[in-house]
Amino acid sequence: MFKKYEIYQIHTVITMNKIKDIIVFRYGHRIVRDYRVSSHCSLVSRALGASKIIVCGEEDKSMKESVDDITERWxxxxxxxxxxxxxxxxxxxxxxxxxxxxxxxxxEQINDIENEIKNEEKICIIIGSQKVEREVYELCDYNVSVTSQPHSEIAALAIILDRLQDGKEIKKEFSNAKTKILPQKNGKKVIHLK
Ligand SMILES: C[S@@+](CC[C@H](N)C(=O)[O-])C[C@H]1O[C@@H](n2cnc3c(N)ncnc32)[C@H](O)[C@@H]1O
Structure with missing residues (x-):
């Protein structure tokens, strides 16, 4: 019989996380109509540890500028x-x-597949806006659900980013930030670095 600490060690080996880079691909973007949701997908991608978002659709300079402005400051x-x-x-x-x-x-449900995905080094998460063509399902290595219920690409993206990084993205340090928050029990503390 295994002792408790031996079982813990086996579990740690099986769930070792090899992911080194995450990028996000937004399938579909229409100027005005998708501005808000695509902006939020970009902000969630950045804040929760992805290095890039590739937006497929109409080139939206205003959306890019507003996200680039956040990256410039934060x-x-x-x-x-x-x-x-x-x-x-x-x-x-x-x-x-x-x-x-x-x-x-x-x-496939995220709970059933997340450990397998953590064995990959580079991953690209694809989120839809309009109806996604059948070919996308076939081209992809994994089709993953975050619940088997219809909801939002922003929520699904946030949950998978957190699951695949074991929550470590919450404490990510950003490079070249001009502004940083010092978390407080009460009130707001912001420091200006440059
Ligand atoms: C709000 S849905 C709209 C889907 C579109 N109306 C259609 O008929 O295909 C947009 C995107 O959210 C994501 N999404 C929504 N529910 C999801 C779920 N339960 N699990 C994973 N992703 C989900 C998918 O990437 C989907 O393409």
Missing amino acids: GGPFEVIFTDNWKKELKKIKKENYKLIHLTMYG
Whole structure:
């Protein structure tokens, strides 16, 4: 019979986290209509540890400027880039050895697949806005659901980012920040670094 600490050690080996880089791919963006949700997807990606968001759709300079402004003040690295061809871009990302993880309510449940995904080194999380074409499901390495209920790409993205980084992204230190918050039990404390 295993002693308690031996079981703990086995568990630690099985769930070792190898992820080194996470990028996000937003499938579909229309100026005005998607401004708010795509901006929030970008802000969540940045704050929760992704290094880049690639937005496929109309090039929205205003959205990029507002996210770049946050990165300039609160630190990075974080990039927002646009593409108009999802297939070409996803194939390119795949060639760069990223595993493609498509978030969809129809996919395998996150609880059942997260440990397997943690064995990958580079991952690209794909979130939809409009209806996602069948080919995306087929091109991706994993189709993953965060509950098997319809909800929001912002919420699904936040949850998978947290799960795949074991909560460590909450304490991430950002480079070249001009502004930083010192967490307080009560009140607000902000320091200006530059
Ligand atoms: C708000 S949904 C809209 C889907 C669109 N109306 C359609 O018919 O396909 C947008 C995106 O949120 C994400 N999403 C929504 N519910 C999800 C769930 N339960 N698990 C994972 N992702 C989910 C998916 O990436 C989806 O493409």
